[in-house]
Amino acid sequence: MAHTVTRLTRFNMTSLALGLAFLYLPIVILVIYSFNASRLVTVWGGWSLRWYHEFFNDRAMLDAAWMSLSVAAVSATLATLLGTLAAIGLARGERFRGRALFSGMLYSPLVMPEVISGLSLLLLFVALNAERGFWTVTIAHTTLTMCFVTVVVQSRLATLDRSLEEAAMDLGCDPVRAFLLVTLPLIVPAIVAGWMLAFTLSLDDVVIASFTTGPGSATLPIRIYSEVRLGVKPEINAICTLVIALIAVIIVIASFASKLSSARGESAAPL
Amino acid sequence: MSARRIFARPARLAAIAPYLWMVLFFLVPFGFVLKISLSQTAIAQPPYTPVFDFTEGRAALAAAFAQLSFDNFRLLLQDNLYILSYLRSLVVAVTSTLILLLIGYPVAYGMARLPQRWQGVAMMLVIVPFWTSFLIRIYAWINILQHDGLLNQILLTLHIVSAPVVWLSADSAMYLGIVYSYLPFMILPLYATLSKMDASLLEAAGDLGASPRQAFWLVTFPLSLPGVGAGALLCFIPIVGEFVIPDLLAGSNSLMIGQTLWLEFFTNKDWPVASAAAVALLLLLVPPLVLYDRLQRRQLEGGR
Incomplete structure (x- = not known):
């Protein structure tokens, strides 16, 4: 009798399947249409790479894509460094003064509306008289994405067996060596996943980048956004498909990293 | 030691x-937002008159305090445009969060009941869209919903409608886009609480004669409320300030506060009013942000 209560019902299966279909169908349709030879979205003109060709001949788009990739790479690296340090401080620092402020500053950007973060950073850059462009966008993205890295690494550190570090210290390691030799190798998968997440978040952002960039240095999402406002263009389908493919590769690597981490102990953080 | x-x-x-x-x-940076929200609009570069100048000593500072301008906030309170966009943001955020809960809960519940080895796969499938660019996912919907898009084609072919329906530039399209974008944020915390639930509690309820439905409403649902709270906050807070989705999918008759801020900043170049709008939006978000911070801390630090 008991298992009727816990059994997977048809309702459970249906809602799960519908939910996943809702999440994926639009993306699948977008990818298929990117190979449409016809200029009209309505008419299927056969398979073609025409729009990819168009993109690779579009100087402005390519520049934007390059800008986005470099911002994402640099900001993700900075964010991973800072975010990991922050996670160590929160997960291993016990109580310290200003801890509540620190965790508040790190957790609230996760949900903070982007218009606020973007506007406030821009006003800072203006006050500092900083020239707006690559570095201002990079700093803005670092600030946002390091918080995500912190959460990913911190939840990994929280599930880690602390007796390993303690054993290393009983055996004569100082804390820094114990961390480098024992803890760090165990959290590398989470750090890798954090970098990947930071990279994709940076590649995705349009609002914060719009506020913090300067004239002449648009990122790819800013370009896509301004094109989309004017209507659907087949070339955008192709660009989006390329971005999706890139992100797919990153997800495969990240999930491989988290598999590695679950093989070594407990599972990595969901985010 | x-x-x-x-x-x-x-x-x-x-x-x-x-x-x-x-x-x-x-x-x-929040300090700068606050400062500029209290200054006067000016036609200059940057377009505002500074209120504080710390280089001029205390007397000058006191004088500056005396002429702090609350005009921008007064404008926010007097002009219907702002009040309406605040109200609209709140209505949109509350409505979307409720829809998300209605859709996300059954999905998360289904996930939590899958056999163990499938749960990981299902979670992966929910996370992937979260990683995929959300601008692209909104664009994917524009592709489908536009005048000669796929949806209208299907409806016309099936003779459900006789003329193409205008889906875009409407609230329904905006809600669809919001729900679509935020669904993973709702599902993941719900799944996290539901999957940790002790199955023996349900078995006990079953042994004591509860029907599956009763067991759900008396045991599962009350125990999943922390997940409901986390998911709701994770969606509600960013949706209040959402800009891209309403801008691309909703009509331009009524704006959300994020759009108003954007408009003041980029189109009207009125930085002080944009800053005042940001301060007001932030004030609105402080209570849910504090709640969210507490939940997050409890989850990551074991309630320290």
Whole structure:
């Protein structure tokens, strides 16, 4: 009798399947249409790479894509460094003064509306008289994405067996060596996943980048956004498909990293 | 001294760099927003008259305090445009969060009941869209919903409608886009609580004669409320300030506060009013943000 209560019902299966279909169908349709030879979205003109060709001949788009990739790479690296340090401080620092402020500053950007973060950073850059462009966008993205890295690494550190570090210290390691030799190798998968997440978040952002960039240095999402406002263009389908493919590769690597981490102990953080 | 406490000191030192970074690039900027929200609009570059100038000594500072301008906030309160866009933001956020809950809960519940080895796959499938660019996912919907898009084609072919329906530039399209974008944020925390639930509680309820439905409403649902709260906050807070989705999918008759802020900043170049709008939006979000911070801390630090 008991298992009727816990059994997977048809309702459970249906809602799960519908939910996943809702999440994926639009993306699948977008990818298929990117190979449409016809200029009209309505008419299927056969398979073609025409729009990819168009993109690779579009100087402005390519520049934007390059800008986005470099911002994402640099900001993700900075964010991973800072975010990991922050996670160590929160997960291993016990109580310290200003801890509540620190965790508040790190957790609230996760949900903070982007218009606020973007506007406030821009006003800072203006006050500092900083020239707006690559570095201002990079700093803005670092600030946002390091918080995500912190959460990913911190939840990994929280599930880690602390007796390993303690054993290393009983055996004569100082804390820094114990961390480098024992803890760090165990959290590398989470750090890798954090970098990947930071990279994709940076590649995705349009609002914060719009506020913090300067004239002449648009990122790819800013370009896509301004094109989309004017209507659907087949070339955008192709660009989006390329971005999706890139992100797919990153997800495969990240999930491989988290598999590695679950093989070594407990599972990595969901985010 | 215990090993933990010896370990804590270098760990705290490690936090110095990110601490300073966040103070400089997260906390201090709010000070500038506040400052500029109190200054006068000017046709200049940058377009505002500074109110504080710390180089001029205390007397000048006192004089500056005396002429702080609350005009921008007064404007926010008097002009219907702002009040309406605040109200609209709240209505949109509450409605979307409720829809998300209605859709996300059954999906998360289904996930939590899958056989163990399938749960990981299902979770992966929910996370992937979260990683995929959300601008692209909104664009994918524009592809489908536009005048000669796929949806209208299907409806016309099936003779459900006789003329193409205008889907875009409407609230329904905006809600669809919001729900679509935020669904993973709702599902993941719900799934996290539902999957941790002790199955023996349900078995006990079943043994005591509860029907599956009763067991759900008396045991599962009350125990999943922390997940409901986390998911709701994770969606509600960013949706209030959402810009891209309403801008691309909704009509331009009524704006959300994020759009108003954007308009004041980029189109009207009125930085003080945009800043005042940001301050007001932030004030609105402080209670849910504090709640969210507490939940997050409990989850990551075991309720320290």
